[in-house]
Amino acid sequence: MSLVAEFEIRCDALPLVGVAAAVPDATVLLELQYNHGNRPLFIVTATGGSRTATETAFTDAVDVEDWTLIGRAGETRRYQLTPALSFEEQLGDEIDDLAGLEALARTDALIERIEVEPNGWRQTGWFADRDAFTAFSSFWQHNAGFRLHRLTRDRTPSPPGEGLTDRQHEALRTAYELGYFDVPRRTSLEEVAAELDISASSVSERLRRAQTRLIRETVATTWPPLST
Known part of the structure; x- marks a missing residue:
């Protein structure tokens, strides 16, 4: 039976990590267009x-x-990026086993989500079996940093919001209870922060990441193509 895994790969040399570091208040999702040879286009x-x-960082x-x-x-923007480096050129100084990296492309796995973070990638993927997942995780444990957040057997899709942190x-x-989402608003971000005993910037980041996930799991799947 297949497995669904959510994990982090900590490697500063991964594509676009520098971009995520330059704009830490943005959520950056990456899709790789592998039909473009050894330099797949980035969406x-x-x-x-x-x-x-963001565009200056690009x-x-x-x-x-x-x-x-x-x-x-x-607030959502979609870009097509042409990479300046192949994966071998980009990761060669950080990863000794480039042959192993190429072998990962033949693993029975499908990576369905890549979120670029300031020090690596956070990914969600489907793996055909335990051996496929072990091959993938072992490679990154040996060559970079690997942290598993969740590993489950394939199942029916989780309800919206299932992936939110506590x-x-x-x-x-x-x-919501304080009226921050009301029109007009009945409270401020600073008041929400005071209730949670954290900074306003921390509240803003938590709300943004939570809203982004909920939009992606609900509204975004039914959007028409983005217009320029």
């Missing part, structure tokens, strides 16, 4: 953060040759 979905800062990134804005919807649940519930 990036950026939510939140400054559009100018321009300055050593692993991006050029980029194009495909379209946008609210802190994100708490932030959403508190903000």
Whole structure:
């Protein structure tokens, strides 16, 4: 029976990690277009953060040759990026076993989500069996940093919000109960932060990540194509 895994790969050399570090207040999701040879195109979905800062980060990134804005919807923007480096060129100084990296492409696995973070990738993937997952996780444990968050057997899809952290649940519930989402708002971000005894910036990040996940699991699946 197949497995579903959510995990982190900690490796500063992974593509677009520098971009995520430059715009830490944005959520950066990556899709790889493998039909473009050894330099697969990047399709990036950026939510939140400054559009100018994000696009400046693309321009300055050593692993991006050029980029194009495909379209946008609210705070969500989609880009196509042409990589400046092959995976071997990008990871060669960090990973000794490049042959093992190539072998991962033949693993019976499907990575369905990549969130780029300032120090690596957070991914969700399907693996045909325990051996396939072990091959994948063992490679990254040996060559970088690997942290498993969740491993389950395949099952019916989780209800929306199932993947939220406890802190994100708490932030959403508190903000809702205090009237932060009312029109007009009955409370401020600072008041929500005071109730949770954390900083306003921390509340903002928790709410943004929670809202991004909920939108992706509900509304985003029914959106029409983004317009320019």
